[in-house]
Amino acid sequence: MATKKATAAKFDTKLLIGGKFVAGQGPAEDVLNPASGKTLVKIREASEDQIVAAVAAASKAFPSWSSTVPKDRATLLLKLADRIEAEAESFASLESQNCGKPYAAALGDEIPAVADVFRFFAGAARTQHGAVAGEYLPGFTSMIRRDAIGVVASIAPWNYPLMMAAWKLAPALAAGNTVVIKPSEQTPLTAFKLATIMAELFPPGVVNVIYGRGATVGASLISQPKVAMISLTGDVGTGEKVLLAASKGAKRTHLELGGKAPVIVFDDADIPSAVEGIVGAGYFNAGQDCTAATRLLVQAGIYDEFMAELVKYARANAITGS
Numbered sequence: 001m002a003t004k005k006a007t008a009a010k011f012d013t014k015l016l017i018g019g020k021f022v023a024g025q026g027p028a029e030d031v032l033n034p035a036s037g038k039t040l041v042k043i044r045e046a047s048e049d050q051i052v053a054a055v056a057a058a059s060k061a062f063p064s065w066s067s068t069v070p071k072d073r074a075t076l077l078l079k080l081a082d083r084i085e086a087e088a089e090s091f092a093s094l095e096s097q098n099c100g101k102p103y104a105a106a107l108g109d110e111i112p113a114v115a116d117v118f119r120f121f122a123g124a125a126r127t128q129h130g131a132v133a134g135e136y137l138p139g140f141t142s143m144i145r146r147d148a149i150g151v152v153a154s155i156a157p158w159n160y161p162l163m164m165a166a167w168k169l170a171p172a173l174a175a176g177n178t179v180v181i182k183p184s185e186q187t188p189l190t191a192f193k194l195a196t197i198m199a200e201l202f203p204p205g206v207v208n209v210i211y212g213r214g215a216t217v218g219a220s221l222i223s224q225p226k227v228a229m230i231s232l233t234g235d236v237g238t239g240e241k242v243l244l245a246a247s248k249g250a251k252r253t254h255l256e257l258g259g260k261a262p263v264i265v266f267d268d269a270d271i272p273s274a275v276e277g278i279v280g281a282g283y284f285n286a287g288q289d290c291t292a293a294t295r296l297l298v299q300a301g302i303y304d305e306f307m308a309e310l311v312k313y314a315r316a317n318a319i320t321g322s
Contacts, residue, residue: 011094012192012196015050018056018208019203019205021196021199026044026046026047029211029212031187031188034100045216051210051224055151055153056226058179058206058226059151061204065203065206070174071126074125077122077173080118081118084197085111091114092107092110098188098189099161100286101285114162121173128175148175150177151177151178151227152229152231153182153227154179154231155231156191157234158184164183168233169198173202173207178208179207181208183209183211185213185217228251231254232253234256235258260295261294262296263281263297265299271306272313275309279317
């Protein structure tokens with residue numbers, strides 16, 4: 001089946017800090033097209049002063065944003081979803097070039113899901129209810145309510161750049177938090193494009209986008225005193241560093257770390273169906289998926305038959321061209 005090739009796109013490279021777009025003041029990093037190995041653009045990292053400024057801007061915006069009624073926060077998230085859909089081809093082109101993903105897959109699979117994430121949390125913003133906790137003293141009713149935390153420092157990975165940015169931003173914003181997000185230094189282009197739209201829709205400082213490596217910019221970001229929560233999707237080693245930084249300031253953490261997902265196949269399994277499911281789960285997105293099937297535990301009596309079928313099916317369904 002023929003697929004449309006990604007078209008050339010303009011690369012946004014400026015950081016978003018306090019509602020303003022500024023060039024990074026740190027060292028420059030190459031952003032590559034992994035399919036060709038060619039440099040798409042060079043982007044300068046955020047300096048220490050810019051990291052501090054981004055967190056300060058988010059902290060300043062928090063009181064007003066957290067007191068914004070849920071319906072108004074939801075309205076902005078819905079507008080953002082509409083804009084993502086309206087500019088779907090441009091987003092898909094950037095994702096294809098920066099990640100090496102097939103353009104058709106980015107356009108048909110990921111962009112609609114990204115828009116849906118913002119719509120889902122727009123709805124969730126309006127369904128946060130308190131609960132009566134009990135009558136502990138005569139004449140007093142205790143209740144539980146949910147309040148925004150504060151500034152959330154979000155660090156997103158490279159395997160689903162725009163999707164992961166959506167997963168980081170949407171729930172935090174819906175709940176009334178402000179965000180400083182650092183996309184992967186390898187795949188920042190769709191996050192920068194998203195920033196241009198968010199700067200139009202959201203009050204200054206509610207969303208801030210900075211750029212740089214984990215060892216420099218990421219480490220500084222998670223250590224900022226005004227950061228109330230750290231959200232990371234990444235490897236276990238990075239998660240350990242986040243926990244260490246959080247323990248020094250009692251920051252909350254949300255960590256999605258690496259792991260090994262086993263698939264167990266017993267001798268009463270429908271082998272063709274199991275093989276088809278495992279190949280899909282193992283090779284989807286080139287295997288770079290948090291829920292990818294990465295280990296197989298096959299009962300001894302069907303091992304040889306199963307492996308022969310697995311190799312046959314994988315080879316028959318391999319993608320050999322673009």
